[in-house]
Amino acid sequence: MAYKVKIHKHGQCSEYRVNEGTNLLAFLRQNSYEMHSPCNGQGTCGKCSVKLGGDQVSAPSAGEARLLGEKAVKEGFRLACRTTIGCDLTVYLDNTDFSAKVLTEGTQKSTRLSPMISKKHIHLPVPNLDDQRSDSRRLAEALSLGKELKSLSVLRQLPEALRGDQYHTTLISYGKTPVGVESGDTTNRLYGIAIDIGTTTLAAYLIDLNTGVRLSTCSALNPQRKFGADVISRIKHTMDEAEGLDEMHTVIIGGINEAISELTHRAGIDKNDVWQIVFVGNTTMMHFLLKLSAKNIAAAPFIPAATQTLEIRAAELGIDMNGNGVVVVVPSVAAYIGADTVSAILATGMQKKKKVSLLVDFGTNGEIALGNSEWLMACSAAAGPAFEGANIRCGVGGIRGAIDRFSAEEGSSYTTIEGERPVGICGTGVVDIVSELYRAGIIDETGRLETDPDGLREDSNLLVGRLAKIDGMSAFVIAGADETKHGKEIVMTQKDIRELQNAKAAIAAGIRVLVKRAGISFRDIESVYLAGGFGTYINPQSALNIGLIPPELTGRLESVGNAAGVGAMMVLTSGRALREAENIKKRIGYVELSADKGFNDFYIDEMMFPE
């Protein structure tokens, strides 16, 4: 049996046929509605509330009633993760889009809707034998452009654009530069897209530039993964294969064009009405997007080809939007501080605050930025792939069934993504497990996993049975073979702990280098922004426990979600935000950790867990 589910969001309504018994949160995520759910569908955080319409909404569970409050329940609010589809349903998401909220706040605070791209309708004088001005000059003079059009592709459209609707014409401009003409008055159709190209995933947002409303969102895996999981292996591919860079460029353009198709299809708009696209991502991703050689990024002294803002005709990159539209590539800072970091800084607004903020975006390279309205600095710490679950014996990415939370209080317990039976441990799970085992005394401050049950503290007795030896290495069993999906034990080994120590030491040492160079103390830092997927879903207390974030910063941590994506949307909707991003790029002092004398000492210290 399938039911009709209508989703209302920003005035757009989409209708789906959904099988009976489907979990609403899972359904929404599958259809790329971004849902905030820190507990990942466990019904404990209360963040995935949605408003349901219709009479057939079931009574709330006790847990929902407690988390939502009486008033919201009466208004029809329920938790998506606790809702199973069993009747036709109308769902209102307007108040439940986390990123949209971030954008909206950003918009209210600092960015008026004033995109670089704009449309203007004009009715031109009709030519006659006494007024034989060329189409180009006629347009330029009517609009007081000062100069005639320079773009051949626009000139080619001009004769039809003027005559298609009796000299009613719409001019499209990027800043003051005319980039397109259309027949008739088309000012009501003007859209833009912001895309964050992650090494692993793309996140894409379609925005109505007349209203600032986000019309659709989608995410997809980065199709470049087939050439390697991390930037270095991808750069290597471009160096080893004659056509490698072409391939790398072509597949990302393909992925982008698929995202554009999905976004525009879902919103029911024409791709030709998309006139601007903004890209952020790490420096290597931006190089591949532009088909710039990234090979000098891979090895010391780590030199990018270009880091400046670039504004390019869409047709030149083969991006499937209006060919005369403008591709904006947000500037990068250095080989390992990319447009994504600039954009994340922009989203936090830390560059305008008097008090000092710290921004950390975890990944194979952890980007760390520190500063305020007077100064900004950044570094990139080579953390390795542990935060992505790689190089961990039972590690997995943030997939269904990944263990993402772990507790060692009163025995051990865990949660998995979407509540599936466990398949492995993702990055946030690794941090939680190590943190909890350290707290329980099963790991000591050097990272050694206790092998002798007699050595354990009394309150950890419940965990004794989980100690094990695997391949001659100490290990701790997180989930027994009978609990897991694949029927094999999920364990954390001594080596896994060492991997995490390396990763966390790199990040923590990077933070300490910046703090030292800035000549400030941890007390001076008002906010610590944790960005990106890992930064959003990590348990902040665990991060502090293991010293991934120096414990001096306790109480000041804040998850900011996909701050890079939010910054990209700000650039899309505001020319001022683009100038601000350029200003951040100019102001920021890049610190090369491999050339920093103090980094190694910090790194060795930070291999230990905090006392």
Next chain:
Amino acid sequence: MAYKVKIHKHGQCSEYRVNEGTNLLAFLRQNSYEMHSPCNGQGTCGKCSVKLGGDQVSAPSAGEARLLGEKAVKEGFRLACRTTIGCDLTVYLDNTDFSAKVLTEGTQKSTRLSPMISKKHIHLPVPNLDDQRSDSRRLAEALSLGKELKSLSVLRQLPEALRGDQYHTTLISYGKTPVGVESGDTTNRLYGIAIDIGTTTLAAYLIDLNTGVRLSTCSALNPQRKFGADVISRIKHTMDEAEGLDEMHTVIIGGINEAISELTHRAGIDKNDVWQIVFVGNTTMMHFLLKLSAKNIAAAPFIPAATQTLEIRAAELGIDMNGNGVVVVVPSVAAYIGADTVSAILATGMQKKKKVSLLVDFGTNGEIALGNSEWLMACSAAAGPAFEGANIRCGVGGIRGAIDRFSAEEGSSYTTIEGERPVGICGTGVVDIVSELYRAGIIDETGRLETDPDGLREDSNLLVGRLAKIDGMSAFVIAGADETKHGKEIVMTQKDIRELQNAKAAIAAGIRVLVKRAGISFRDIESVYLAGGFGTYINPQSALNIGLIPPELTGRLESVGNAAGVGAMMVLTSGRALREAENIKKRIGYVELSADKGFNDFYIDEMMFPE
């Protein structure tokens, strides 16, 4: 038997195998060496002199000796048209290139060698961990560019350009805009091409932009001819066929690329070292070059899509030179006053003279410009194709065997192009014939061809036998069937005379409209420049006799050859000349003859021949 012929020109030497008995002038023309030969190889004008090397140069004929003078003969000068190849020969053309002389004079008078395109070599600091600037910023700062590169295609070349020769790099700029980078010091290789796209022929010139020396020249038929002989039929093709404009564009780009291949091959240079190309031509040709719709040029009110100067990346047009090089399209004025007229005005310098000049470029549309340093105006007179030999019963283009000169003194006589047996009458021949028959009283001032031998003046008795009736129409036999190549009579009919009257009336009336509008008299005109092929080869006295040029202007006529091509070369070699061309475009007042009240009266008056 074939002989070795070496041609020296501007320091370049080309070697050919040439069959015994070949006429040297014919050979040189076939190989696109531009030769000035007003008598068209009759050995009477003395203009095609060349210097021959080697011992085997034959003694000069009496005619050569008289025309060249004793000194030149001693130095080895001979007339190319009187030289038959009968031994190995070395030919020096340096002093015999007519157009080159014009260019050189132009250069001395007004244009210093200062092309828009330039190269600069620089050695950049090598990056290290303390200097991690991107390639783009490194270059921009070393050259104090102010801004970093904007061109994606240049950025793509940058990493290799810097590292290919240990940070020795050459930057190519157009004005102040960087357009290319090359590895090493390549400043000694910088070339440009100027092309005049005529409706019928292309003329192309390759110039070394480090020296200003012209390295090679070539001309070719415009491959668009297959879509129609004149601009209107070609525009019609682009309107009738869905892909018509694409075709029209593609074939001219193909023709241009063939010319580039020939020019660069002959000069032994690499196409990649051609960094600038300058185009002139009529407005329609410029539209087809740019793939701009020309359909609104064809009908009133005659509106071009664009007439401004355009500067376009070569790759965008598919022109086979350095893809990052710059295509400059000289501005046009109106639908029927094109970049060729602007360029011809530039070549004459009339826009800078205190005294008034008149410029006439004959063709299906005769372009007429009048003015001085204070004012400029221009009009286009629809002359029809008579000057190209079309719509004339025995008319032909300027091909071998075309009757190009005619005299009715002491009987009738004619010359043909390259001295071949006659095949028809070309435009200059038509003018000569009508002029001579009018002078002899065989045509009266209304254009009526005398049909009654008794009506003839006594001194014209020798011509009586040539009067005839053809298809019931009065005619005059120019060449009997026994004289011609095809064995058929070549005649001039009453209808042919009417065609010429129409054509000459249009031009003459156009001139009178401009003179009247300017409020000047013919006495105020100091120089009359006759431009283009027809303007170069026409007998000025005949043009005055029939009133094609108002007889008031007697004594002030000057042929200026391919002035449009010369102007294009000036633009190529001097940024100032480009600004001057833009200035001409801005200053020039276009007079639409079809909207001029006085034009028709002048036209009717000018149908008559001058008394």
